[in-house]
Amino acid sequence: MQTALSDLAAGMAGSRVLITGGLGFIGSNLARVLVEAGAHVTVVDALVSGHGGLRFNLAGMEDEVQVHIGDVRDESLMRQVVSRTDYVFNLSGQTSHLDSMHDPYTDLEQNCRGPIAVLEACRHAAPDAKVVFASTRQVYGRPKYLPVDEGHPLQPVDVNGIHKLAGEAYHLLYRDVYGLHVVVFRLTNTYGPRMRVRDARQTFLGVWIRQLLCGEPLEVWGGTQQRDLNYVDDVLRAFLLAADRRDGDGEVFNLGDERAITLQDLAELLITIHGRGEYRVISFPPERKAIDIGDFYADYAKIRRTLAWEPSVPLEDGLERTLAFFAEHGPRYWHGPE
Amino acid sequence: MQTALSDLAAGMAGSRVLITGGLGFIGSNLARVLVEAGAHVTVVDALVSGHGGLRFNLAGMEDEVQVHIGDVRDESLMRQVVSRTDYVFNLSGQTSHLDSMHDPYTDLEQNCRGPIAVLEACRHAAPDAKVVFASTRQVYGRPKYLPVDEGHPLQPVDVNGIHKLAGEAYHLLYRDVYGLHVVVFRLTNTYGPRMRVRDARQTFLGVWIRQLLCGEPLEVWGGTQQRDLNYVDDVLRAFLLAADRRDGDGEVFNLGDERAITLQDLAELLITIHGRGEYRVISFPPERKAIDIGDFYADYAKIRRTLAWEPSVPLEDGLERTLAFFAEHGPRYWHGPE
Numbered sequence: 001m002q003t004a005l006s007d008l009a010a011g012m013a014g015s016r017v018l019i020t021g022g023l024g025f026i027g028s029n030l031a032r033v034l035v036e037a038g039a040h041v042t043v044v045d046a047l048v049s050g051h052g053g054l055r056f057n058l059a060g061m062e063d064e065v066q067v068h069i070g071d072v073r074d075e076s077l078m079r080q081v082v083s084r085t086d087y088v089f090n091l092s093g094q095t096s097h098l099d100s101m102h103d104p105y106t107d108l109e110q111n112c113r114g115p116i117a118v119l120e121a122c123r124h125a126a127p128d129a130k131v132v133f134a135s136t137r138q139v140y141g142r143p144k145y146l147p148v149d150e151g152h153p154l155q156p157v158d159v160n161g162i163h164k165l166a167g168e169a170y171h172l173l174y175r176d177v178y179g180l181h182v183v184v185f186r187l188t189n190t191y192g193p194r195m196r197v198r199d200a201r202q203t204f205l206g207v208w209i210r211q212l213l214c215g216e217p218l219e220v221w222g223g224t225q226q227r228d229l230n231y232v233d234d235v236l237r238a239f240l241l242a243a244d245r246r247d248g249d250g251e252v253f254n255l256g257d258e259r260a261i262t263l264q265d266l267a268e269l270l271i272t273i274h275g276r277g278e279y280r281v282i283s284f285p286p287e288r289k290a291i292d293i294g295d296f297y298a299d300y301a302k303i304r305r306t307l308a309w310e311p312s313v314p315l316e317d318g319l320e321r322t323l324a325f326f327a328e329h330g331p332r333y334w335h336g337p338e
Numbered sequence: 339m340q341t342a343l344s345d346l347a348a349g350m351a352g353s354r355v356l357i358t359g360g361l362g363f364i365g366s367n368l369a370r371v372l373v374e375a376g377a378h379v380t381v382v383d384a385l386v387s388g389h390g391g392l393r394f395n396l397a398g399m400e401d402e403v404q405v406h407i408g409d410v411r412d413e414s415l416m417r418q419v420v421s422r423t424d425y426v427f428n429l430s431g432q433t434s435h436l437d438s439m440h441d442p443y444t445d446l447e448q449n450c451r452g453p454i455a456v457l458e459a460c461r462h463a464a465p466d467a468k469v470v471f472a473s474t475r476q477v478y479g480r481p482k483y484l485p486v487d488e489g490h491p492l493q494p495v496d497v498n499g500i501h502k503l504a505g506e507a508y509h510l511l512y513r514d515v516y517g518l519h520v521v522v523f524r525l526t527n528t529y530g531p532r533m534r535v536r537d538a539r540q541t542f543l544g545v546w547i548r549q550l551l552c553g554e555p556l557e558v559w560g561g562t563q564q565r566d567l568n569y570v571d572d573v574l575r576a577f578l579l580a581a582d583r584r585d586g587d588g589e590v591f592n593l594g595d596e597r598a599i600t601l602q603d604l605a606e607l608l609i610t611i612h613g614r615g616e617y618r619v620i621s622f623p624p625e626r627k628a629i630d631i632g633d634f635y636a637d638y639a640k641i642r643r644t645l646a647w648e649p650s651v652p653l654e655d656g657l658e659r660t661l662a663f664f665a666e667h668g669p670r671y672w673h674g675p676e
Contacts, residue, residue, distance in 0.1 A: 156511070159508070166504050
């Protein structure tokens with residue numbers, strides 16, 4: 001039996017938490033659950049266009065979360081907000097693989113300079129805080145075997161993967177050299193309420209949800225690639241488990257799901273849950289093909305062993321909750337200001 | 339029998355060569371040998387204080403090398419100088435491990451943004467050029483076994499190692515995605531004429547040479563760590579071998595030497611060759627200890643197998659030539675403007 005997210009969050013009641021990228025998909029879900037549990041939550045988000053940050057993600061909680069619209073690269077801001085913080089969830093960043101190829105410099109700023117600035121602030125102003133860093137399965141590149149465990153070679157196939165790998169390395173380095181408490185997660189496809197659905201910058205699944213709810217056919221690129229997915233609450237459970245315990249300190253953990261599904265089967269499942277819709281398979285645009293990783297699903301035995309974490313939300317349930325959220329709030333996400 | 343450096347350079351007579359960091363230690367030695375062989379050499383160097391670039395390094399060749407004092411991050415400059423180039427030796431960068439910890443942002447600019455800018459220029463303006471990238475053994479971190487081969491885990495213990503690893507990854511990525519021709523070298527301690535001797539930013543050996551020639555005792559930190567060393571001409575031979583052939587395309591090669599020597603033995607050898615001098619062993623300053631890698635020597639079987647490269651200059655000969663150079667030109671290196 002997996003510990004519920006709300007129970008894990010309850011353990012942080014009264015503590016001070018900083019979330020970078022806290023208006024984004026994962027960050028805002030984390031902020032909401034921690035506020036409900038009675039934590040003091042501060043959020044830094046630059047609301048960079050295209051990155052997924054949205055004020056609406058914290059709707060109804062405006063008075064309970066301290067929100068700084070600012071850049072994590074602003075070290076004086078960071079030192080100020082990190083001071084006396086117990087937990088730092090370092091979630092800001094650029095997630096689009098394709099954008100990282102078109103503009104490697106911006107990806108460098110967001111995914112390298114950003115994390116360095118957060119860590120520099122932590123070592124000066126919050127040396128005892130636990131820092132949780134969200135990395136990505138993209139650091140592995142094209143799988144040489146499946147499922148992919150943490151010992152798999154690290155050969156990223158895009159600039160984003162190179163920079164996220166550097167981001168991980170900074171965290172581990174600052175632990176070794178300065179004694180910070182850090183834990184690194186390599187996320188696979190994460191989905192849920194408040195995800196970016198305007199385009200494919202976070203996942204293909206986001207776009208599909210928008211297409212489905214707008215009555216458009218889902219665009220399935222390729223279709224036979226296998227993927228595993230985590231519902232956002234399960235990712236948050238992993239973050240909170242690791243934040244609260246020493247066992248995971250200095251470790252790198254895959255997240256993942258035992259169930260791998262082809263994109264085509266996933267599209268069909270989504271349509272079945274929604275009750276209507278259609279999809280069309282289209283061939284891969286060449287610039288995407290060049291950085292595609294083929295099949296991917298993760299081996300998460302290490303975190304199961306170390307922190308007793310397993311995904312608790314089956315894919316069907318997660319998709320249903322996600323569709324319900326966007327059925328209610330969708331237009332806020334596909335129209336309106338970012 | 340190893341092919342002589344001048345014979346390898348002769349193969350590049352008439353070709354157009356760009357060297358970034360071409361006023362630095364390795365870059366200037368490369369420029370000199372290529373000019374002598376009849377290549378058209380262009381150099382870009384920002385003469386960043388502390389990085390080893392020195393106008394004097396190309397003394398006597400001012401009319402034969404086109405020198406741009408400029409920054410590789412200036413993409414319009416780079417596109418201009420890279421245009422119609424046959425070979426790009428991408429050697430600019432920040433080398434000090436300690437500086438990278440004190441100022442990770444500058445290291446990020448020099449060792450990440452710099453290489454990206456060079457590669458972006460190449461893919462737009464010189465897609466057929468061969469690009470040779472100088473990386474470092476520092477990407478391995480503390481050896482888990484010796485000698486260290488290319489399959490050794492990559493766990494850098496300082497910011498410089500993290501960024502040089504990213505630099506390698508950009509080169510390999512631009513090959514996979516854009517079809518550039520690239521080869522990556524992981525250099526061990528490289529020494530020779532025109533090395534930086536003002537401080538330990540390039541190697542401890544540089545400082546020792548200055549101390550020895552100035553009649554000061556050599557400062558040996560620790561002393562029992564083992565290192566392998568390459569004379570600069572041998573490194574250049576590897577660069578030229580790889581530049582000229584397709585076998586090494588897309589590969590990462592260690593350089594190294596079969597002979598590993600403790601720092602203390604090396605200090606004694608240097609003093610013996612010089613005929614006088616003394617050294618004192620001092621304990622490691624804590625901030626250096628935190629990022630020290632202990633013993634290191636490289637397995638260079640891969641390049642021996644692939645390109646038939648082996649070091650050809652024995653340590654005694656290399657040290658003698660280096661001391662002779664600095665005995666003549668030393669004051670230019672330890673006094674005067676950088």
